[in-house]
Amino acid sequence: MPIKLENVAIAVRDLEAAIAFFTDLGLTVLGRARISGEWADIAVGLDGNTADIAVLQTPDGNGRIEMFQYVHPEAIEAEPVQPNTIGMHRVAFTVDNIDAALEVAAEHGCHPLRGVAIYEDVYKLTYLRGPSDILVMFAEELQKAD
Structure with missing residues (x-):
């Protein structure tokens, strides 16, 4: 079965600040949108799911990051990930x-x-x-x- 990594998604507090950081490093914004609706609720598993998203691409064209800032439901703050935290890392x-x-x-x-x-x-x-x-x-x- 062929498989291809599409992107890594990261929830952020401030989408504009995150876009500024990554574009200053050389990534390019491929697109932005507000996502919501039944399809988003089903895909993500949250009722009333609404988020502003941006997809950025590395200059070589091989890497993509999807960043999203939740509008609804309210984002959940957590302790910052440490280098030895299990799960998504860096x-x-x-x-x-x-x-x-x-x-x-x-x-x-x-x-x-x-x-x-x-x-x-x-x-x-x-x-x-x-x-x-x-x-x-x-x-x-x-x-x-x-």
């Missing part, structure tokens, strides 16, 4: 320049949880809290000298 991006990506994130008030690490001279990487406390990982592949 969204990760390979970046050409981790320092430049962190500068963009900082403009949105988002900073590394602890710092930037180097993994076996292969990657520089870090976790940070994005909008709505989304865990975001940046990884820059390091070039090995011959």
